[in-house]
Amino acid sequence: MSINPGRILSAPLSLPCGAKIKNRLCKSAMSENLGAVDHRPTSRLSRLYEKWANGGVGLCITGNIMVDSRALGEPRNVVVENESILDELTAWASSGTQNQTHLWAQLNHPGKQSPSTLSPEPVAPSAIPFEGALQKFFNPPRALTEAEILDLIARFAKTAGIVKQAGFTGIQIHAAHGYLISQFHSPHHNQRTDDWGGSLENRMRFVLEIYRAIRKTVGKKFPVGIKLNSSDFMHGGFTEDESLAVAEVLAAEGIDLIEISGGTYERPAMTGRTAKGQTHDGEAYFLSYASGIRQKIQTPLMITGGFRTSNFMAEAVADNRIDLVGLARPMAIDPDLPNKILSGEAYTSTVKPLTTGIPIIDKMALLEVTWYEQQLKYMACDQPTRPNQSIWFSLAKTLVENGFQVFQKRRA
Numbered sequence: 001m002s003i004n005p006g007r008i009l010s011a012p013l014s015l016p017c018g019a020k021i022k023n024r025l026c027k028s029a030m031s032e033n034l035g036a037v038d039h040r041p042t043s044r045l046s047r048l049y050e051k052w053a054n055g056g057v058g059l060c061i062t063g064n065i066m067v068d069s070r071a072l073g074e075p076r077n078v079v080v081e082n083e084s085i086l087d088e089l090t091a092w093a094s095s096g097t098q099n100q101t102h103l104w105a106q107l108n109h110p111g112k113q114s115p116s117t118l119s120p121e122p123v124a125p126s127a128i129p130f131e132g133a134l135q136k137f138f139n140p141p142r143a144l145t146e147a148e149i150l151d152l153i154a155r156f157a158k159t160a161g162i163v164k165q166a167g168f169t170g171i172q173i174h175a176a177h178g179y180l181i182s183q184f185h186s187p188h189h190n191q192r193t194d195d196w197g198g199s200l201e202n203r204m205r206f207v208l209e210i211y212r213a214i215r216k217t218v219g220k221k222f223p224v225g226i227k228l229n230s231s232d233f234m235h236g237g238f239t240e241d242e243s244l245a246v247a248e249v250l251a252a253e254g255i256d257l258i259e260i261s262g263g264t265y266e267r268p269a270m271t272g273r274t275a276k277g278q279t280h281d282g283e284a285y286f287l288s289y290a291s292g293i294r295q296k297i298q299t300p301l302m303i304t305g306g307f308r309t310s311n312f313m314a315e316a317v318a319d320n321r322i323d324l325v326g327l328a329r330p331m332a333i334d335p336d337l338p339n340k341i342l343s344g345e346a347y348t349s350t351v352k353p354l355t356t357g358i359p360i361i362d363k364m365a366l367l368e369v370t371w372y373e374q375q376l377k378y379m380a381c382d383q384p385t386r387p388n389q390s391i392w393f394s395l396a397k398t399l400v401e402n403g404f405q406v407f408q409k410r411r412a
């Protein structure tokens with residue numbers, strides 16, 4: 001079949017809440033690590049998001065914004081707990097919504113995936129420490145009390161209300177990649193015996209109550225979506241069948257968009273790696289799972305992870321397998337990518353696996369994330385990105401900027 005990717009991907013998408021996204025391309029969340037020391041948004045974030053907005057993307061999702069300053073994933077996360085940062089948030093939203101771009105705030109809590117340098121005592125559904133290689137980077141968590149669970153649900157809703165007030169045009173709940181919500185979903189990490197653990201119905205109660213509280217705060221006409229793991233790829237963990245059941249419940253509640261990803265930083269399937277560090281061969285890692293979900297629910301669907309050619313992106317949309325194409329690493333190198341694809345330019349991504357060839361160094365310094373964060377920083381400082389930057393240069397730069405603390409995993 002001969003297809004015209006530019007035409008197919010230029011079609012607008014209507015969401016259940018009534019909002020419209022101008023095309024089928026989405027910049028998926030990438031933690032920028034560009035907040036101020038006190039976690040306020042900075043002018044660098046505004047400059048970065050202005051570039052994406054002008055690059056033609058239909059939907060732009062922020063890197064994870066934390067709902068609790070006691071629980072960070074990275075030292076320079078933005079945290080939104082109250083209205084005191086409304087001015088900075090408003091400036092960020094106004095840059096990122098130029099050019100009729102939808103700008104959604106991704107809300108997150110890391111749970112036990114908060115590095116020991118940032119959290120003396122992280123919280124989690126149950127007091128189950130990480131095992132194996134990750135153990136030395138994270139302090140053992142303590143189990144949340146029920147009052148704390150209810151407080152966290154209220155925090156997600158409060159943060160959602162503040163970012164809406166600031167001019168963001170939607171919310172994405174981060175329920176993927178091993179952070180707190182996905183810890184609640186996992187029977188391995190969640191061994192509670194109260195109403196928040198045990199059966200799948202109980203394990204999904206946290207995300208459901210978060211969704212309901214956010215919806216109540218932002219109203220029916222404001223987009224609320226979720227990033228959900230297809231599976232966490234762990235023995236005894238969250239399975240594809242369970243993920244499908246969660247998606248069905250959220251669809252029935254009226255969620256606007258389900259983005260599918262997968263894995264955790266113990267099992268980094270989201271960037272196409274297996275636990276042993278091998279890379280995925282094909283394009284779009286979670287497409288076959290998405291086909292299963294497509295048969296069960298009508299909610300707009302997006303997958304992220306591994307899209308590398310405009311033809312493949314257009315085929316996935318034209319075949320009605322997904323509604324939106326999620327792109328992360330390609331957008332860290334070229335913010336104008338959507339304009340190029342939509343104008344009909346045949347596109348093949350230059351994104352390739354990054355490695356020093358020494359697995360222990362790759363793993364400990366989380367080099368891939370660091371390399372891409374450096375590209376985001378170049379854009380935020382109005383410099384061109386450096387797609388050919390060597391991974392060794394990246395490591396040296398990180399060591400100069402952060403010292404050997406980098407080997408204490410800044411991010412999970």
Ligand SMILES: Cc1cc2nc3c(=O)[nH]c(=O)nc-3n(C[C@H](O)[C@H](O)[C@H](O)COP(=O)(O)O)c2cc1C
Binds near residue numbers: 106261306307326373
């Ligand atoms: C530097 C970097 C930061 C990321 N931060 C986040 C994040 O804050 N929230 C999130 O849901 N995913 C995050 N991701 C994962 C991406 O959204 C995406 O799922 C993954 O990179 C696979 O998509 P890709 O093949 O298009 O890069 C991050 C990825 C990178 C490279």
